Amino acid sequence: MNLKQLASELGLSPTTVSRALNGYPEVSEATRLRVAEAARHYNYRPNTQAKRLATGRAMAIGHIIPLSTRHEIVNPVFADFIAGAGEVYARAGYDMVLTIVPDSDEERAYREVRSKGNVDGIIVHGPKVHDARLPLLEELGLPFVVHGRSLGADPGYSWVDVNNTRAFERATSFLLDLGHRRIALVNGIETMDFAARRRHGFERALAARGLSADPALMVSGEMTEAQGHDAARDMLDLPDPPTAFLTASFLSAMGVRRALWERGMRMGRDVSIVTHDDELGYLRNGFDEPIFTATRSSVREAGRRCAAMLLRRIESGASAPENDLMEATLVVGASTGPAPRRSDMTD
Amino acid sequence: MNLKQLASELGLSPTTVSRALNGYPEVSEATRLRVAEAARHYNYRPNTQAKRLATGRAMAIGHIIPLSTRHEIVNPVFADFIAGAGEVYARAGYDMVLTIVPDSDEERAYREVRSKGNVDGIIVHGPKVHDARLPLLEELGLPFVVHGRSLGADPGYSWVDVNNTRAFERATSFLLDLGHRRIALVNGIETMDFAARRRHGFERALAARGLSADPALMVSGEMTEAQGHDAARDMLDLPDPPTAFLTASFLSAMGVRRALWERGMRMGRDVSIVTHDDELGYLRNGFDEPIFTATRSSVREAGRRCAAMLLRRIESGASAPENDLMEATLVVGASTGPAPRRSDMTD
DNA sequence: TGCAGCATCCAAAGCGCTTTGACATCGAGT
DNA sequence: ACTCGATGTCAAAGCGCTTTGGATGCTGCA
Numbered sequence: 001m002n003l004k005q006l007a008s009e010l011g012l013s014p015t016t017v018s019r020a021l022n023g024y025p026e027v028s029e030a031t032r033l034r035v036a037e038a039a040r041h042y043n044y045r046p047n048t049q050a051k052r053l054a055t056g057r058a059m060a061i062g063h064i065i066p067l068s069t070r071h072e073i074v075n076p077v078f079a080d081f082i083a084g085a086g087e088v089y090a091r092a093g094y095d096m097v098l099t100i101v102p103d104s105d106e107e108r109a110y111r112e113v114r115s116k117g118n119v120d121g122i123i124v125h126g127p128k129v130h131d132a133r134l135p136l137l138e139e140l141g142l143p144f145v146v147h148g149r150s151l152g153a154d155p156g157y158s159w160v161d162v163n164n165t166r167a168f169e170r171a172t173s174f175l176l177d178l179g180h181r182r183i184a185l186v187n188g189i190e191t192m193d194f195a196a197r198r199r200h201g202f203e204r205a206l207a208a209r210g211l212s213a214d215p216a217l218m219v220s221g222e223m224t225e226a227q228g229h230d231a232a233r234d235m236l237d238l239p240d241p242p243t244a245f246l247t248a249s250f251l252s253a254m255g256v257r258r259a260l261w262e263r264g265m266r267m268g269r270d271v272s273i274v275t276h277d278d279e280l281g282y283l284r285n286g287f288d289e290p291i292f293t294a295t296r297s298s299v300r301e302a303g304r305r306c307a308a309m310l311l312r313r314i315e316s317g318a319s320a321p322e323n324d325l326m327e328a329t330l331v332v333g334a335s336t337g338p339a340p341r342r343s344d345m346t347d
Numbered sequence: 348m349n350l351k352q353l354a355s356e357l358g359l360s361p362t363t364v365s366r367a368l369n370g371y372p373e374v375s376e377a378t379r380l381r382v383a384e385a386a387r388h389y390n391y392r393p394n395t396q397a398k399r400l401a402t403g404r405a406m407a408i409g410h411i412i413p414l415s416t417r418h419e420i421v422n423p424v425f426a427d428f429i430a431g432a433g434e435v436y437a438r439a440g441y442d443m444v445l446t447i448v449p450d451s452d453e454e455r456a457y458r459e460v461r462s463k464g465n466v467d468g469i470i471v472h473g474p475k476v477h478d479a480r481l482p483l484l485e486e487l488g489l490p491f492v493v494h495g496r497s498l499g500a501d502p503g504y505s506w507v508d509v510n511n512t513r514a515f516e517r518a519t520s521f522l523l524d525l526g527h528r529r530i531a532l533v534n535g536i537e538t539m540d541f542a543a544r545r546r547h548g549f550e551r552a553l554a555a556r557g558l559s560a561d562p563a564l565m566v567s568g569e570m571t572e573a574q575g576h577d578a579a580r581d582m583l584d585l586p587d588p589p590t591a592f593l594t595a596s597f598l599s600a601m602g603v604r605r606a607l608w609e610r611g612m613r614m615g616r617d618v619s620i621v622t623h624d625d626e627l628g629y630l631r632n633g634f635d636e637p638i639f640t641a642t643r644s645s646v647r648e649a650g651r652r653c654a655a656m657l658l659r660r661i662e663s664g665a666s667a668p669e670n671d672l673m674e675a676t677l678v679v680g681a682s683t684g685p686a687p688r689r690s691d692m693t694d
Numbered sequence: 695t696g697c698a699g700c701a702t703c704c705a706a707a708g709c710g711c712t713t714t715g716a717c718a719t720c721g722a723g724t
Numbered sequence: 725a726c727t728c729g730a731t732g733t734c735a736a737a738g739c740g741c742t743t744t745g746g747a748t749g750c751t752g753c754a
Contacts, residue, residue: 349709349710349711350710350711350712351710351711361710361711361712362712362713365711365712365713366712366713369712371713393710393711394709394710394711396709396710396711397709397710397711397712398710398711398712399711400709400710400711400712401710401711401712401713402711402712402713
């Protein structure tokens, strides 16, 4: 059933039917109702392609997911982010089109998306420090919103981000307040903007107390359980081991916990852990009481906000950049406690 | 730059240019080269919407992701699956459009996708036992391939699935061979087809040795770390606790491991664990030696195969269903060992 | 009564592509 | 010399919608 058929069925012109369905004023309320009724009855749905061609609007948002050719890892936060964004698109009648792109030919992918014209805007995932995609997108003139930011990039773009610097600064201060002085940072890959900021926050909090970060207590890498485990295992073997760990993800924190167990140490007493928690559906940080003390920020909510911001910009034609800085909350769980005094260690 | 402009630039008709670019035979090799050259030079890219309208093909595949309203969990295997499918689509020039649908109005979503006509086919995710979507899709006449199967559904559909029954049957036999008799099953939600089959495999292996499953040793639920932990904690408190666990995911297995640690038991000696491993990028089961003995099957590969099968069917117009049953491999890691004899428990 | 003004509706022209059917041109076959 | 089949090209008709620019009939007011 297409528009022409529906129209002839109703004894009306396609023009009128189209207008009735799209809420234009130049159609009487009576016929509008009649049309709506018939549309429902015949289960009429305008053909998307035709609509798109006629209006010039794709009614779709692109998500370009970089797939690192070196790491061979799909970012696990991705699924939750998409779920959040998807909600918003569904309500607004937009489609979500995904493109998985090996980071080797990202530029080609963006240019192609642009010239094929099958999306009205895109969400940029996983921005790096000095990310080359931002100037490219600016040049292409396609509306976009970045999930995250890019240190060193011209700041004239729109983004939604967690205040990573502040989150890790607060987490570090929290540990310092508990008396910890040897604090390890198990970070994400520091070419990624979020990881770089977290490190800044960490170092800033230390500096504020006249301390400086010990390079032996900082690692940067893929945020997996194995990473957390291996890092903790090595660091705990140092002559002057850390009494606390700051990790970038729930999985890393679980890895650190395993390393503690392996040497019979108790989390929260012998060694403290604070992690960042993206509140992923399948990686809940406990229920009543959090397992880990954490800086918490919902990645799904970030997805919603990114999507909403992009749609707003597209529909209003806005050009002035918009920003949304989400503060993480610091929730205290069972993984932190006062730094053990030397004497505690031996009793 | 659109087709008409390009054509006039070349002094040719749109017809000829279109044919040249799409590899039709009725155009001389000379002009074909000339056109290709000009297209490259002007960076011409045919407008997707127009092409779609003209050809009646959307050049896009839909993925409808059910979002359980009760569990509020996005299936974590999803990201890897998508990455695999995305590879295939990219090579074939198809888009991937995602729709996240609360399971409350799935039917509406499928009908809408059908009548909007913005995809040429869809991939069905997370089939349940007696899944109502399959007859619906059959009725709608939209090509589809299921990732998984549906027990009790009319078998005339196409699917790609892991042999879950066989995998869990083998894993159970493996534990039985090691002398284990009290084996626990920490399963996924058993309304999901894959979980139902795994349970069948488990029970079948026991039955083959004249044993039967103890209901107290079987749980079914969301496959999270907490689930594994809580199940193991409770079961190990039973008067006749299990000596081995069979879990449905890497995360569940990690939870079981935590419960072991908490009571000072050693994995692989006091209690054995076998898990299913979907080979997710961010949940690697060790590197040189697997952490857990596991039935292993790549979900990303499944994504590739689903996508390839669907494209093949769409382009060939095939109607006879196609199936692909992937066998999981049983890899032995450090989490399994012979069942402790009673005396072992006390020395 | 005549006419401006409004409320409704419609015909037709796109949107940018593919594809059908026709039309030149030319060399080969008779 | 004439026909015929390739070969290469094009004009024009869609695909299913939106949107512009009228038409038509009716109301209200001078």
